[in-house]
Amino acid sequence: MKTTGKVTGIVSNLVTVEVNGPVSQNEICFITVEGTKLMAEVIKVNGKNAAVQVFESTRGLKNGDMVEFEDRMLEATLGPGLLSSSYDGLQNDLTTMTGVFLQKGEYTDPLNHEKLWDFTPIARPGDKVVAADWLGEVKEGWLPHKIMVPFAFKGEYTVKSIAEAGQYNIDKVVATLTDASGEEVEVTMWQKWPVKVAVKGYQEKPRPSKIMETGVRAIDTLNPIAEGGTGFIPGPFGCGKTVLQHAIAKQGDADVIVMAACGERANEVVEIFAEFPELIDPHTGRHLMERTTIICNTSNMPVAAREASVYTAMTICEYYRAMGLKVLLLADSTSRWAQALREMSNRMEELPGADAFPVDLSAIISNFYARAGMVVLNNGQTGAVTFIGTVSPAGGNLKEPVTESTKKAARCFYALEQNRADQKRYPAVNPIDSYSKYLEYPEIREYLNETIMPGWVNMVEKAKNIIRKGKEANDQINILGDDGVPMSYHEIFWKSELVDFVILQQDAFDEIDALCPLERQKYMLEIVMGICDRDFTFEDFEECRTYFKELINALRQMNYSEFKSERFYEYQEKLNNLLSNGK
């Protein structure tokens, strides 16, 4: 019999329930308020009292209201049809909801149970299988969507029968398996999995050895992120976090993209809804929406569901990874998720940690980041979840708990800087503070030198060095004055400006410049570094400034022109003239 209970206390969305039977931590329950059922999750139990966080507004809730416990945790529904869907944090399909306003207690099915899919069997009767092994395949858009042995199955099973190739809906029993004791179980095309538990079902999680191309020079050239890697983008408001994330979402070289809009602005999600269906994936030529799932729990939607949203998103990513696909998860912003944790911890009157965040914040964040990664599946194929989160540090100060905890967990750090944003140097990624730990991996260095060009990593390091030296020179110029420093200071400063303007800066709103493939990044960096390698002699700093400004202008016009087009070569010609007439 199901455990039931009744409400005995309410503070905002934290509700105390007196229960009449066993309950488990994170168990889902429904509270009936004036005939409407509100979903809630157990977050603390004390004797007969369970503290539950309600995923909806608790307006109108009364002491004595009835509660039914479900004997399951919060689960994601996994099956064909996840792509191009738009869900809230609890995976309700937002597109099938009635009305303009979100109604309390309206829950919609994440998957369409009528739609027919072209099923092809992979496993054969007699095959031995375990959880996450592939039984069959349907085409979801252009992606092969594997129908797997449900993740929750324990031990080895034998395939008794498998459906023939044909068109079925997701409720069709596509395979019958026999477990060790001879009992038969049926497998349909969909399964459920608790979102807060990492999906296993792979052999091993090796170190990443490839990079994931994003088309953003400040990332790919200077601090590349690995396929299956983790990174985060902290930055004060107004520094272009979201623009950068959207750029990565549009251009990232991944099979599947999951975007978790977690506690952010609704209009930013609307932008995705409006633009993605129009945009073409530069890698496959297909519509972006076909490879994208949006999880959207905007800042005005219930706080508890905001926390759930990132877990729902990660679970969907892990599901596609188990099919041997490259998945990219973007979460904007993880600070909002941390704040949701803070609000609940506060209401439960827990002793607070730094800035009133819960003391286990760091552990929660690193556990979450640890779910990303490249895996070798049971059949030897690989899949990857690359995760990039944004962080919104309070007051733009990076010495705050969420940034610090994330820094320990993520391997790439793309620090957005107010100063650069003020000067409209976008993307405002600080080239000196940012880093990619992957550049230290010998296998990644080797990969870069092999796939881009020999000596690439050294060239990138040299470029970074020029930026560092340029900053020092600029500091000296500011202290001592234009005339108070040797000419070489001006030269190195302007070389760093060259790298900054041509390589680092990129116009996310320009049709051409927005996406810069690796080949083009290589082409431009070679030119820029070729100039930096030269020694110049200038009469005075004014001449140096003017000369470099002209070089920068020609190179920027190249960035704005279609790669290797007539215009592109025209500007390159102009550049070469400048260089050969140069000093």
Add this chain to the structure above:
Amino acid sequence: MANKAFQKIYTQLEAITKATVSLKASGVSNDELALVDGRLAQVVKTKGDLVTLQIFAGTEGIPTNAEVVFLGGAPTLNVSDDLAGRFFNAYGEPIDGGPAVEGKTVEIGGPSVNPYKRRQPSQIIPTGIAGIDLNNTLVSGQKIPFFADPDQPYNNVMAQVALRADVDKIILGGMGLSNDDYLYFKHEFEAAGALDKIISFVNTTEQPPVERLLIPDMALTAAEYFAVEKNEKVLVLLTDMTLYADALSIVSNRMDQIPSKDSMPGSLYSDLAKIYEKAVQLPDGGSITIIAVTTLNDGDITHAIPDNTGYITEGQLFLRTDPDSGKVIIDPFRSLSRLKQLVQGKKTRKDHGQVMNASVRLYADAQNAKTKLENGFDLSDYDLRCLDYAKAYATRLLAIDVNLKIDDMLDTAWELFGTYFTKAETGIKQELIDTYWKGN
């Protein structure tokens, strides 16, 4: 208000703080309103049979045997076309001597719009101010605050923007307005002959601070009526949101909640977001645009209130006095409209984006030159040209007393480029230079 005759009356308070009272009661629902000694109150917490109520007008003089009557629901507002032209207090009661408004009774602070049903904002709200139209274009459905020190004329600028904006309704939510400012708004609206499209909900400094908590929800409930049911373009003005947040911290403090940064409640972000996210472009053409004021303490935007606001709103407009021209300008560095790219170059001329960026970049170069000058260094020819440009840019474009059409703003900017710079120094795309360059 609901019929009192069938309500159970309680007369024994268990506890009183400066903002809340607690009593034993049953059958009470969360967020329900009550009258405590005749003052309006709202349920904020229940624990067993102990109910805690927040008294909007404060608890001064409330006795332990005060009469408590529960009213059976959350705060409401009567909405109809009759709201237009009227002035109300925080409870939605008329303060202009007119009759109570008849209409549909709706709970304030209602549900959120399904993000999937929203439309992408795409209509410009021109203001004639270049600091806004040129650099930080406003779009209907946007939410944006002025960040200003208390000594700056933010209420005047806001009134000016509101009256110039092409909208169907303007709704003023005044929180902790000084009586003088309240009369100023009233006068400006009357003088513009625009009273019939204006609705005001006002809490002045003379009234209890906790009452302010109702103002944004009242204003936005009225806004939703006109935007959703009448498909109108509604502009909501909220001033001053810093005082609203202060009231939040008072209540959370009285309820013994652990404060987070700057003594603000840990839920500040969600509390503010609930208000600002009411800004929306609806599928049937109606829209709610929010312009707010967040006063700063000596320009400090790292304080929890402006900081959280900045993360919620779609940009911010900084007011500051330009030392060279002596004019109040909209700071081009710290100001931002996040939705501007939805209209710039699409609803405006195609050079808009690049002209904006170039003019701000050159203004930044002028600031560097100024730093050099202050440190006693010689200025280069370029530096001197930048300084001249900056003064002209501030006076002819940034100052809030300038009133131009957007195309004229762009032409003015090209004129300044041509006067002070070479083509290469502007770094603008060649094809735009070819079309628009003025001078040699």
